[in-house]
Amino acid sequence: MNIREDVVDRFVDLLMSDRAEYEDRLDYYEINFNSAIATARQDASNRHWTHENRSDELGSGEMEVSEWVEAAAGNYNPFDADELDKKNYRLLLDDAIDSLPEFQRRIVEMLRQEIPIESIDPLVDSISKVLGRTEKTIRTHRDKAFVSLKMRLECKGRI
Amino acid sequence: MTELSTHTREDVLNAFAMDFEPGSGVLQRYLSQYPKYSLQLVDLARELSREFDDDSPLSADDLAAVDAGMCRLQKASISLYTLQAAPAKTFTDAVKTLGLPIQVGLALRECRIEASTVSSRALAKLARALDATVEVVLAHLALPPRTSQLRASKSTTKPVAAEKVSLERILREAGCDEDALSKFFNDE
Numbered sequence: 030m031n032i033r034e035d036v037v038d039r040f041v042d043l044l045m046s047d048r049a050e051y052e053d054r055l056d057y058y059e060i061n062f063n064s065a066i067a068t069a070r071q072d073a074s075n076r077h078w079t080h081e082n083r084s085d086e087l088g089s090g091e092m093e094v095s096e097w098v099e100a101a102a103g104n105y106n107p108f109d110a111d112e113l114d115k116k117n118y119r120l121l122l123d124d125a126i127d128s129l130p131e132f133q134r135r136i137v138e139m140l141r142q143e144i145p146i147e148s149i150d151p152l153v154d155s156i157s158k159v160l161g162r163t164e165k166t167i168r169t170h171r172d173k174a175f176v177s178l179k180m181r182l183e184c185k186g187r188i
Numbered sequence: 189m190t191e192l193s194t195h196t197r198e199d200v201l202n203a204f205a206m207d208f209e210p211g212s213g214v215l216q217r218y219l220s221q222y223p224k225y226s227l228q229l230v231d232l233a234r235e236l237s238r239e240f241d242d243d244s245p246l247s248a249d250d251l252a253a254v255d256a257g258m259c260r261l262q263k264a265s266i267s268l269y270t271l272q273a274a275p276a277k278t279f280t281d282a283v284k285t286l287g288l289p290i291q292v293g294l295a296l297r298e299c300r301i302e303a304s305t306v307s308s309r310a311l312a313k314l315a316r317a318l319d320a321t322v323e324v325v326l327a328h329l330a331l332p333p334r335t336s337q338l339r340a341s342k343s344t345t346k347p348v349a350a351e352k353v354s355l356e357r358i359l360r361e362a363g364c365d366e367d368a369l370s371k372f373f374n375d376e
Binding site for chain 1: 241
C-alpha cells in the first residue's frame with residue numbers, strides 16, 4: 030500500500046466509522062478538507078518512509094563547504110516572488126522540493142516559512158536549533174538543495 | 189493561536205494545520221511553543237504549502253482510487269486499521285452471531301488465535317460476522333498477540349505475556365463441549 034492509498038483508506042475508514050457512530054475526526058475534514066488531507070498525508074508518510082528513503086547524506090555534519098556548490102548556488106532564490114506568482118512554477122517547485130533528501134527538504138521548507146538559519150535570540154527558533162546542526166552545516170545543505178532545485182527547474186525549462 | 193496545555197501530538201498538528209498560513213510566522217510560533225513536535229511541524233508545513241492543481245482532470249489512477257474507496261463504502265467491509273481499533277464489543281457481537289462464546293471474540297480482538305488453526309470455512313464465517321474480508325481478518329490475526337490492559341488490571345493472578353493458541357483450545361477453555369465444537373468446525 031502506498032502513501033496515497035493509505036490516506037484514501039483511512040479517510041474511507043472515517044466515513045465508515047461515522048456511519049456507525051458520530052465520528053468527530055470528520056469535523057476537521059468538513060472545516061478544512063485540504064489541511065486535513067495534508068495532515069493525513071504527513072501521517073502516512075511517517076508510517077511509510079523507511080530509513081533508506083530518508084538518507085540525507087549528512088556525513089560528519091561539519092563538512093567543508095564545497096566551493097563548487099557555493100558558486101553554483103550563487104544568489105539563486107527558489108522563492109523569488111515573481112516566479113511564485115505563477116502557478117505552474119509553484120507546481121514544479123513542489124515536485125523539485127519533493128525530490129530533495131529529507132534534511133534538505135526541511136531546511137528549504139523552513140526557509141520558505143522565513144525561519145532564520147541562526148538566531149542570537151534564544152527565544153527565536155532557528156533552523157540550526159530545530160535540526161540540531163551548526164549554522165555552517167545548514168548553509169552547506171541549503172546551497173546543495175538550491176543547486177538541486179535550480180538544476181531540476183532548469184531541466185523543466187522554467188528558468 | 190490557542191494554547192494547548194494538555195495537548196497530544198494530534199491536537200498540536202491539527203491546530204497547526206488550522207492556523208497555518210504560508211509565510212505568516214505561524215510555524216515560528218508553533219516551533220517555540222511545541223519544540224518536541226518541531227520536526228513534525230516542519231514536515232506538516234511542507235504538506236500544507238503544497239500547491240494543488242485543481243484545474244487538471246483526474247487521472248486514471250485518481251479515478252481508480254476514488255472507485256476503490258466508493259466500492260469499499262458500498263460493500264462496507266472494514267479495513268485492518270479499523271479492526272485493530274475496534275472495541276471489544278465489535279468482536280464479541282460478531283462471535284455471538286455465530287453462537288460462539290465471548291472468549292473467542294476477545295481472543296480474536298487481541299490477536300491471540302493462531303491463524304493456521306482456523307479452517308478456511310470458519311475464517312470466512314468470522315470475516316462475514318465482522319463485515320471484513322478474509323484477508324483483513326488474516327492480517328489481523330497475524331499481528332503480535334496482546335492482552336487487554338483493563339482485564340489484566342482486574343485480574344488477581346500475575347500477568348503473563350500473551351501468546352497465540354489454537355481456536356479449538358480457546359473454545360474448549362470457554363467450556364464448549366464436543367457437540368458444539370463439532371458443529372462449529374463442520375457446519376456448512
